[in-house]
Amino acid sequence: MGDHQPVTDWTTDFDPTDDVWAADPYPIWEELRESCPIAHTDRYGGAWLPTRFDDVAAISYDTERFTSRNVIMSEFRPPVQFAPEGIAPPITSDPPYHQDARRMLLPIFSPQAINRLEPATRAYCEELVDAVRGHDVVDAAEQYAQHIPVRVIAEMLGLPESDADIFRGFVNHVIEGVALPLEQRAEGMVELFQYLLAHIEDHVANPRDDLITFLLESELHGEKLEPFDVARTIALLLIAGIDTTWSAIGAALWHLAGTPADRERLVAEPQLLPTAMEELLRAYAPVTMARLVKEDMEWNGCPMKVNDWVLLPFPSANRDPDAFDRPDDVIIDRQVNRHATFGLGIHRCLGSHLARMELRVALEVWLEAFPTFDLADPAAVRWSAGQVRGPRTLPIRVIDRRHTS
Amino acid sequence: MKVRVDRDCCEGHGRCYAIAPALFEPDEIGESREIGDGAVPSDQENRARLAVANCPEQAITIEES
Numbered sequence: 001m002g003d004h005q006p007v008t009d010w011t012t013d014f015d016p017t018d019d020v021w022a023a024d025p026y027p028i029w030e031e032l033r034e035s036c037p038i039a040h041t042d043r044y045g046g047a048w049l050p051t052r053f054d055d056v057a058a059i060s061y062d063t064e065r066f067t068s069r070n071v072i073m074s075e076f077r078p079p080v081q082f083a084p085e086g087i088a089p090p091i092t093s094d095p096p097y098h099q100d101a102r103r104m105l106l107p108i109f110s111p112q113a114i115n116r117l118e119p120a121t122r123a124y125c126e127e128l129v130d131a132v133r134g135h136d137v138v139d140a141a142e143q144y145a146q147h148i149p150v151r152v153i154a155e156m157l158g159l160p161e162s163d164a165d166i167f168r169g170f171v172n173h174v175i176e177g178v179a180l181p182l183e184q185r186a187e188g189m190v191e192l193f194q195y196l197l198a199h200i201e202d203h204v205a206n207p208r209d210d211l212i213t214f215l216l217e218s219e220l221h222g223e224k225l226e227p228f229d230v231a232r233t234i235a236l237l238l239i240a241g242i243d244t245t246w247s248a249i250g251a252a253l254w255h256l257a258g259t260p261a262d263r264e265r266l267v268a269e270p271q272l273l274p275t276a277m278e279e280l281l282r283a284y285a286p287v288t289m290a291r292l293v294k295e296d297m298e299w300n301g302c303p304m305k306v307n308d309w310v311l312l313p314f315p316s317a318n319r320d321p322d323a324f325d326r327p328d329d330v331i332i333d334r335q336v337n338r339h340a341t342f343g344l345g346i347h348r349c350l351g352s353h354l355a356r357m358e359l360r361v362a363l364e365v366w367l368e369a370f371p372t373f374d375l376a377d378p379a380a381v382r383w384s385a386g387q388v389r390g391p392r393t394l395p396i397r398v399i400d401r402r403h404t405s
Numbered sequence: 406m407k408v409r410v411d412r413d414c415c416e417g418h419g420r421c422y423a424i425a426p427a428l429f430e431p432d433e434i435g436e437s438r439e440i441g442d443g444a445v446p447s448d449q450e451n452r453a454r455l456a457v458a459n460c461p462e463q464a465i466t467i468e469e470s
Contacts, residue, residue, distance in 0.1 A: 106417070106434035106435060107433055107434055109435065110417075110431060110433060110434055110435040111419055111422075111431050111435055112431065112433075274423060278420075335455060335458075336455070336458040336459065337459055338459055338460065338461055338463075339461070342418060342461075344416075344461055345416065345462075346416065348416040348417060348418055348461075352417075352418065352419070353419060353435060356419075
């Protein structure tokens with residue numbers, strides 16, 4: 001993605017948009033954890049990459065010295081005046097503002113609230129499976145995984161499902177378009193906000209039972225939210241809710257397609273799924289977050305400068321042998337699994353209960369429909385580049401249970 | 406045995422109430438609290454230990470009696 005030069009030295013010139021990283025970043029992180037646990041790059045105006053669990057955790061917890069003003073590394077650093085709200089609160093907010101902005105949203109994403117979305121999610125998944133029945137090869141990323149979070153989040157927010165392609169365009173722009181020139185990146189953001197503001201205005205005129213109306217009626221610090229404030233938070237939920245979960249579902253199916261023993265065991269022991277899911281989430285954590293350094297300082301021997309980026313590669317932390325036994329083995333009945341897939345500390349993924357519900361239902365429905373499947377063409381699998389990693393092309397050969405029974 | 410959730414540390418990952426729903430429950434924002442006085446029936450002791458071992462924020466403690 002973009003026009004960056006290929007990386008030749010991962011310790012001094014890393015880049016998460018590099019093709020090698022996108023295809024398989026795990027060997028890169030393993031090497032760095034051993035030889036250079038906090039790597040640096042001059043790209044993006046200067047950035048650091050801690051790869052060990054303890055460092056990733058320490059920075060996640062340290063909201064005094066690292067700001068969330070922007071959490072996606074690109075050439076664009078929002079001015080300090082954007083703090084404490086940031087562009088898309090609460091993910092881009094710092095304390096103490098962060099707590100209230102997050103508190104407003106937490107009840108909507110509580111496990112109790114998410115449980116109510118399960119029947120509709122299951123129905124979507126069954127529809128998607130029915131649509132590909134009879135095909136020998138299904139692209140599990142394009143024809144299955146990607147649709148699930150789009151439909152769930154669109155309905156939750158109150159945006160038309162038929163705009164799915166538009167949402168995916170925004171997501172792709174925000175997350176994978178980080179290497180684009182600043183102007184082009186800004187244009188995409190303007191388009192996103194114009195789109196959202198049009199729908200928000202419509203909700204002002206015609207309130208309904210969805211998240212946009214809920215936010216329009218919410219108060220923060222005694223004041224109603226303005227349409228632009230609502231747009232910022234809806235932008236976050238739209239961007240954060242789609243390709244993250246899409247990636248988690250795709251990566252889980254990719255693993256099961258390539259590991260018959262695990263697939264067979266899950267088909268035989270469906271009650272193992274919640275435990276197995278945590279292991280798949282650990283081993284293939286989709287999300288790497290970013291922070292900005294607040295002021296010049298030495299951190300763990302690194303001369304960090306104000307406005308340097310710091311990446312928080314949770315998937316690398318989850319493979320640290322100091323934190324996990326046999327970290328590179330996927331052990332689907334792993335009992336002790338304190339993974340950091342949804343982040344650590346005050347920015348714990350707001351949508352984690354939603355993501356888990358979608359992942360569980362997506363896997364249950366798929367395994368029920370297609371208990372036997374494998375990778376149709378392992379070389380054709382393509383993974384996304386950047387800070388959210390998951391399969392974007394995933395051809396899977398399926399054997400329909402109805403045809404074999 | 407008793408379990409206790411440090412409510413200042415809990416960030417609502419929900420691993421404990423998924424692993425040990427007889428011992429922990431979510432509040433209205435998804436953060437965890439122990440059920441009742443946190444007393445752990447003997448057949449739940451293993452789950453109590455797993456909840457501790459899986460909490461990403463290390464917010465759960467066990468008091469052995």
